[in-house]
Amino acid sequence: MEKLLRKIRSKSIAIVYAYKNERAEGFDHYDYWAMNVVTDWAKAIEEISCIPYIIDVRTFGYKALNKVICLLLTFVIESKG
Numbered sequence: 001m002e003k004l005l006r007k008i009r010s011k012s013i014a015i016v017y018a019y020k021n022e023r024a025e026g027f028d029h030y031d032y033w034a035m036n037v038v039t040d041w042a043k044a045i046e047e048i049s050c051i052p053y054i055i056d057v058r059t060f061g062y063k064a065l066n067k068v069i070c071l072l073l074t075f076v077i078e079s080k081g
Contacts, residue, residue, distance in 0.1 A: 005048055012053040013045045014069075016060045 015038055042052035055063075063069040 009049045010051065012051045014053045014055055014060060015041050015045070016055055016057050018057045 017038060038054060042054065045052040060069075
């Protein structure tokens, strides 16, 4: 774990969110996070010496498909409830 943390130090980690009540196809796969949840994730990312990059899912998808941003790691977080 320490080796991985050293390797990703100073890298950006995206927190991708969707807008509440989004009706576009495919948006039912995303959680609608309250700001305090996003803030908690951002703090956790900073604690491992990385940079949080908070972005909405449409912009993230556009940038990823057009290779404007580099996808290093993808984490899928599933809510229970």
